[in-house]
Amino acid sequence: MALTVGAFFGIMLAGVPIALCLCLGALIYMAAAGNMQLLPNYPLQMFGGVDSYGLIAIPLFILIGEIMNGGGITRRIVDLAMAFVGSLKGGLAYVNILANMFVSSILGSATAQVAIMAQVMVPEMERKGYDKDFAAGLTAYGGMLGPIIPPSVMFVVYAVLAQVSVSDMLMSGIVPGVLLTLLFFLVIAGMGFVYNYPAGDKLSLRERVKIVLGAAPTLLIPIVIVGSILGGFANATEAAAVGSVAAALIGCYWTKELKFKQMPQMMLRAGVYSAIVLFLVAAAAVFSWVLVYGKVPQAVAASIQAIAKDPVTFMLLVNVILLVIGTVIDGIPGLIMTVPILLPIAAEVYNIDPRHFGVVVVINLVLGLLSPPVGLCFFVAAAVTGAKPGRMFMVTLPFFIISCVLLVLLSIYPWLSLALVK
Template sequence: MVTILLVSSLLLFAIGMPVAFAMVLSAAAAFLFLGNVPLMVLPQRILTGADSFPLMAIPFFLLAGNLMISGGLTQKLSNLALALVGHLRGGLAQVNVVNSMMMGGMTGSAIADAVSDCKILVPVMLKSGYSPRFAASLTAASAAIAPMIPPSIPFIIYGSIAGTSIGQLFLAGVVPGIMMGVFLMIAVNVIARRRNLPRGEQPNLSRILGALRTSGPPLMMLVIIIGGILSGVFTPTEAGAVAVLYAIVLTTMFYRSLRVADLPKVLLETSVQTGVIMLVIAAASPFSWLLAREQVGQDVVQMLALIGDNEIVFLLLLNAILLVLGMFLDATALLIIVVPVLVPVFAALGLDPVHMGVVVVLNLMIGLVTPPFGIVMFVVCNLLKVNILDFVREIWPFLLALLATLLTVTFLPELVLFLPTLLMR
């Protein structure tokens, strides 16, 4: 049955069928093959997959991020990043990375971050002499940071499936997210020196303070979300609702950058994005249920027993498998499929589920920008009219920086668990 499930889904992916429909059809084929499971279970599992209270945080955080973007607050964050690091060699490229680190606290989505940078920051980079393919590859790589900095949609999905505290996952992603930014900035610095990329103006105190004053309110969203969760005032799902209310007040009343008449358009855009994500989550539910029913997780544990209980070997294998899968499949679907299988393996090896959640999500975020089928890669190349082959030639230094972060996070769990242990345990 597992063979039918996997082979049929891969064939459907190969002919270009959308991920959600491919998984539903593969699951239906497996149900028919089993024969002893009523086909009525298929729609029941689809509905059950989307019927989860923690998943309600997804549309809230998407809406909050879209309100911030539509209200032009991303430009204020870019101005702050420019004031802080624009004077460095390759200043605008460094701004691209820092901007993604700050954008993570607003959107929690790699695609949203990439689209925002392509519309706001990249045109300035191109006018300053940066090549389109360099700007495209850096924008894609830095967009992988956004889902690591809370609020994070992938962490919400992982936590709801694995039964892990979403608040702890949010905190656990902060240090890895910062590390990704630092490693990417180092890569940019090396490239900038070799290519003699331009610097921006030297910063002065008044300019930095001015940028902090105008960008402070948007940055407060992260403080409100994390502070509210840590203090127990609200759950992560309720934090999403609070973030929406804060974004509405900020954009329509404080800055007056968004009119009430603009809200229906933002709501429609958010509804479409939410529908796409929830469709994939619902469609992947019967797929993962079948894998659990066939005890694939236990089989994986038994296979690992053959290679011993060496954590280093397991973690290397886990990273290799997830990186390869992430190159070809949708990250949301992969989370729904692999997490139920991996959770018992983590328990058998005594691995912390919060640490493993960060490792799994980081792998899949790298997959979003990795050829041949990284979704963020396609989005950026399409928006900037960059050839995929040119993108591939430029992305490798940034991929190496992201992989260096992955290995560091994988084998130094203290970096990941430091904040959750300090603040929540």
């Protein structure tokens, strides 16, 4: 198995896409172990990995994001956030996070959200006197909400890997996502006091009402998605389908910026991204099969049990491991590589609820997108705004610290993740 692991990381460092690394790693294990009789099962394992009804939600959620972008919904959501908190001291910083929270309930992808919101928020914050690196870094942390507040592609992938309800996983992210937003607000309040951030423009009651009425229909999209799941009217896949229809109708008939001639191109982009994600899931199924066959989870479990004697210690140890992994590997590949090894240990040895474990895993890996040396979300924000990734990390370090505090709280108190799960 050591040869397989070494070959896997060697191939990955050579720049081969992670999905191909997983596929090749499985083949190398078969050859090294002299188990080529497993080869006929190879394509069956790949097919089995994506043979899940829950995975249909992924292209639908991605399509919702495409429709939202084309329909001018993002701008109206920013205006809505401005009406609520824009006049406070440091108002645009609050608006940045609140708008990201609203957008995350539609997009569900950290990098996509950062790319969109950085174009909208950073120039406006610069005009009001905010430091560009701080504005870009804050937007990157706002994008962290994307994979936590439903819909979330990462939660869908985790649900399939862990064989738990997709709807349950999506609901598990609501309370942690709202808590993270409130903690970010506290950090902004503290930093605003220290650095004397400017207050936003004051709006009259008439202007606020006009903005809210103009943007309110856009909130029907997350209400339809989350409400139908919470109310038991639809599962995650059905809710995503209804949500995409709602987004299209709002874009066409309310904002009137979405044209049906744009739909084929949107569907093509959604299809390409979905294919990438689903190929990763198929490759993960093969690699997980090899790990189980090689009894890797059992070996790792024995090592961890020697250190962690109780569930809380185990969860804190997992936080450290995943945060390190997340700094060098993107979210979904990191999920695919770690869940087959760590989840059986969490569930069978420490009796940890898989849904609670999934929330902690996803937040850790997303936080890794905001940590050196890779910090993918910072690089996305830098590419859009021209800010410097290294300085972005330093000026937004309090947000990293408060995110780690949330992870510790979630590790100690599982009910924070499971409060809305039936």
